[in-house]
Amino acid sequence: MERQIDPRRKARSTMAEPSWVQHAVWWHVYPLGFTGAEKEALPASAPGEHRLRKLIPWLDYVLELGASGIALGPVFASETHGYDTTDYFRIDPRLGDDTDFDDLIREAHDRGIRVLLDGVFNHAGRSFQPFRDALVQGPSAPTSPWFRISWPDQGAGTGPDIAEPDYEDFEGHHHLVAFNHDEPQVADFVTGVMKHWLGRGADGWRLDAAYAVPSAFWSTVLAEVRTDYPEAYFVGEYIHGDYAAEVRNGTLDSGTQYELWKAAWSSLNDANYYELAAALERHNTFLDTFAPLTFVGNHDVTRISSQLKDPELLPHALVVLFTVGGTPSVYYGDEQAFRGVKEDRTGGDDDVRPVFPGSPSDLSPAGQHIYRLHEQLIGVRRRHAWLHMARTRVLSLSNEHLVYEAAEAGDGASIVVALNQAAQSAELEVPPSASILLAGNGSLTRNNRLAVPARGWAILSAGD
Template sequence: MDFNAVYHRANDNFCYPLDKERLIINIKTGYDVKYVNIVQGDPFKEGILGGGETWTGEILNIPFKKRLKNQIWWTTTLEPQFKRLKYYFELQTEDELWYYFEDGFVSQRQLNMEGRSRQCFVFPWMNPSDIPVVPQWVNDTVWYQIFPDRFYNADASINPSYVLPWRNKGKVSNEEFYGGDLQGIKEKLNYLQELGISGIYLTPINESPSSHKYDTTDYFKIDSHFGSEETFQSLVQEAHQRNIKVMLDGVFNHCGSKFEPWLDVVEKGPDSEYWEWFLIEEWPFDFSKGAARNKQYYSFAFCDQMPKLNTNNPKVRDYFIQVCETWIKKYDVDGIRLDVANELSHTFCKELRKELKKIKPDVYILGEIWHDAMPWLRGDEFDGVMNYPLAESIKDFWIDKSLSKEDFEFMINRCYTGYMQQTNDVLFNLLDSHDTKRLRSEVHSIDEFYQQLATLFIMPGSPCIFYGTEIAMEGGHDPDCRRCMPWEEIEQGIYDESIEILKQLICLRQQEPLLKSRNFHFPNFYENPRVIEISKLGWIDNAVDIIMNCSEEEISIEEEGEILFHRHFSEGILGKNGILIRKDIR
């Protein structure tokens, strides 16, 4: 047996309570393992530990599995009668049987050896307060990310003198301002509602000298070039009347160079009452030589204008918790996205969650993390994270034509075995954002564009599109991805066809519960290695099948079931870059 391929631990995504009754058990093995049993029972079934007890458990087969590139992920759900569990595994290959304990592998002879220790895995207690609980509404939400300065300029009276005329086409920079505002978003709520959007994620709207607002000057003040507090309150109220949630962007890892506490530090140095609000190594600062890169103080990505805040400091934590409490109480926002969340202290994230959930129990706390985020997703910090690993995996399959549908399966399964199932339900799934190249400029054709979007809308989690995706807006890497929304052309009907396609995908996502489900597998029925097949299974005898032809040749498909969505499919033939989504009764 390939012992190196076997892994389990009795915590995190390998062993955790799904709710108050159910415990999820997962284990990785190599492909040489043909079946896995779990031997499980109550730890105190035969008496107290160390009391000379001889513990035996009930043997249950682990039936469900997902394929990873080099391992198999086996999973089962148990309901421990007394909320605790002791267990080990039986692993069977073609010709070997081994028993897997916390301290390693033993043979059948060793298992039955009198007096030999049996160091079982133990989940000691399913404490209700330790069970990761996520806001249920998030899985039903389709998000629309808005970069306010480039969305819609509706109130020219608040435009600064340097605002440029609105641009329907062409590249943009961070140094340019186009006057998009909160009133503009408010006036487009009907447009978003008709599109099928049920959540708006706004990049920062607090006072800042930049167009992107990630260099905050005042966290309690809405930037006057975006509008007033009353305008934002009205925007949230009208969004809620349309069943649209609103999420703000919290930039708490760093501030802007005009933030008053930082100005005080620059002026007074160690004598400033805010000295410990920042991570400073040397003073006075020499900005002419790059103070951050020379490690005089820490900043965001060596940017002198964005000094890093010390979220280990209780005063800093209290300040930003108060900021978030104000956003919820004053504006009734539904979610807060934490920028550069992986650099915030865990202490701050835990305190923030505790206090915000007191005010609004179903508030959505989202972290911007681009890598494995397990340390932040144990139920006491974030509800979810931006699912960039999924975005990169999807993109890679269409860029690298040597990848097969099995590779696609392995990549998708990796993204959904890294966290708890309830966390998977509220991952923030996206294909592009204000930080990346736009999807339309990343793909070779409009058909590939829609295939990737179709993939986004069938995955567990909460899908988000970047403003302009509905018209296949182009844009290079940051900051060119932040182009102006071409409303004049939209109103002329130039983009009606592309808008209608996205409406169909959003509507399908909203109306078909199985598309939101975490229960999926890859049938691999077709021999063509570039034909993706995904089945979303229901509890009754029904399923939604998704077939995408990413090859250079047409494929024949039996016409059965109810067709929910298709592109390049006719008379049983799915053409190149075609999509077929259908509902089957089985």
Template sequence: MTAINQPPAWVADAIFYQVFPDRFARSSGAPTQPYLEAWDAPPTNRGYKGGDLWGVIERLDWIAELGCNAIYFNPIFQSASNHRYHTHDYFRVDPLLGGDEAFDALMAACRERELRIVLDGVFNHASRGFFQFNDLLETGEASPWRDWFHINTFPVEAYGRDDEAATSYAAWWGIPALPKFNTENSQAREFLMTVGEHWIDRGIDGWRLDVPEEISTEGFWEEFRTRVRHKNQDAYLVGEIWGDAGGWTVPGTRFDGTMNYLLTGAILSFAGARSIDWDLAGKLNYPLSAADADGFAEAIRHLGAIYPFETQLAHLNLLGSHDTARVLSILGGDVKALELASLLQFTLPGAPSIYYGDEIGLLGGHDPGSRAGFPWDMEEVWNHELLDTIRSLTALRNSHPVLRGGALQVVATASSLVVFERSLGEDRVLVAVNTGEPASNANFEMTATTSETLWGAGGITFDGGSVRIAMAPRSGAVWKISG
């Protein structure tokens, strides 16, 4: 039983796989829809490629064999957009994804494989096709739903010029397709609460909450947490907050963790210091810089000061997502930098999350470039060496509880080399990552006498209470230590 102000224990043991449903897999048995984009054609903002939940079911073994035990889905509810952040019906799975029948089959198949499911919840805004807003468009001031939204003028202009719509009603970022809910209205608020409860009742394991900072209604997220956790005491709530989320995760009254973009920035700044594509980096919503080991260590200490350790364990630690360019593209195509970044991702506190296709080295710029179809039938474009590395890292993390729940301490830095310890009871591991071109050494005091290499390669020696680490250029290693 998990206390309501504590993150669910299972999250620290999770490795997530993020699925963008329209682009992950198209079922071999699904009816052919007209006007679909070619699966391997460059993605567009409006086009559908026809991925569906039946296709996800057919590829669940890929996710499980990769070493993941949880899936984070981008929105799956009925919507007139390929990304489905424009929700039409919060209680119905989009028919293009296979509808509720496919969802029920997906849940059953995931339970067989012990895969947990987290859905994307978009509760700040709906869409022009959302029934209550559509009624407002049709009936104007007579609509019973007018107070569900922030209406400035009548008649409501939703399909004219964007500047007309922007003055007619409040919308997320002024985008007419995304009318903002009035969460001060008790009926609208209750509606959103029941959505949260409904899908927990349907068996999901948690919610990723889209743009939660946009909802300023006092007590909204506290009530949401209370009601969702009443339905399932182990439900996970993670907020999309790009910056410091300490006030949103402490003292455990709103979210368990955040999409940890600050850690993303720290990892990529260190691992990719020599290869970052600064044109792509300039369009990101988190900071990137060329960081040495001292800069990386300071970033890790800063995050440790913001969040209690139990919160750190509940963060969603990602390198890429649907909202960024592909991580390998951000790193300028530098596969070694991505491998070292992944080593850090999988050995630091928090639940790693793999954005579909990153494991095979997909490239792409910002939206829509980062949302291409997974090239299932084009293995020749896969980076198999990278895939093997990711599989080895998931196996490492899954095999060693100390990497999932152990305390963290940075023990040494030297130019481009960082060394940190994870410890849990009697179990201790050292992780060393050298992101630089020259070989690098570090000496530090530590009580240990023996080691066993768990991953990678490097030199480690012990001498009367001191440890010496010697790392080849651009390399990483993990050792179990004792004594």
């Protein structure tokens, strides 16, 4: 008998993301750091905390910023930093419990705020019970096929006195046990985890280290999940490679745009807008397949305010983030010009995963001007929702000057962006239709020229 295709699955084959994503702007939070949780898992006898509720007083702040969703870092039981998950069906006791999670979801949804979860499905922590069972019971353990374990010769035995077998891990981190994604039980397990938390109100998943997982695994899992949750959103973490092919073959909705992130800050540090122009051209090719998740900061990289050699150029990176195609994400604290450097050492992420105060009123006023700039730029984007899938076209380019158009598909609306990172003012040519200043500090002169002050920028309407 021929297998019937679920109509919702067939619709997804066109790579159409959920319609609500067109208007999404994420505020990305690393909950363990944000709430000041302990660095390691609590003892089994210790009472759990209820820190996840500390996010609730920040929900109105998210709305005032102009964002429409919270992208949470790991919230499930883990050994240390959250990416070494030990129980995928349990909220980390350092953060709370199911009730705390449910209350956060309810409060967010009451405000129209979506919630994205972080799923670590490439690997698990060593204390993950199915892995412990495999080590104790040996090759005959029901969960032994979940992992790529090099068992000793038959008859060597199992138990606490037998040397631990070798196993595949994640990028040399032996405390992170890699799953065997060829094993159907693993696909069933991940499917169950996703459905469980979507059923509790989550709106989608960020798929950690998606680049290390076979695309066929994602397509198998997501086909099953979408039968029950067709409006869920799935974005994979991709750092390098053929982003479009990975997203397409895995049937994901999106992938992280690290190429644009790198170009956004290094083109400013090196006075080389040619790098950014090349990245924008490649960004256009991604948009033929998917709307990338764009960002200038996240939990794994040095903060943009520390990354830039000249802090006066921070607005330029933000202007790019909010005027090109994609789904923008703002890492918590970046909207306040927080600083922090990621270091390659134990605890080297702590500086970029800080504790936040109890409420927005406790923030230092020093970052208010950058917060207001985020508000302004997000406001421009929300008034031009077509920017989600906009293509860019470079109109004028030099090492220190860049003018580009971001346009709606077809003959629709467009805006023009002018950036001047030079220490001197510049007059840049813009199209005749670019006649209304939407944001920035440029001024139109005669003959289609735009005067942009030193280290200045402008966004112009060009056909709304």
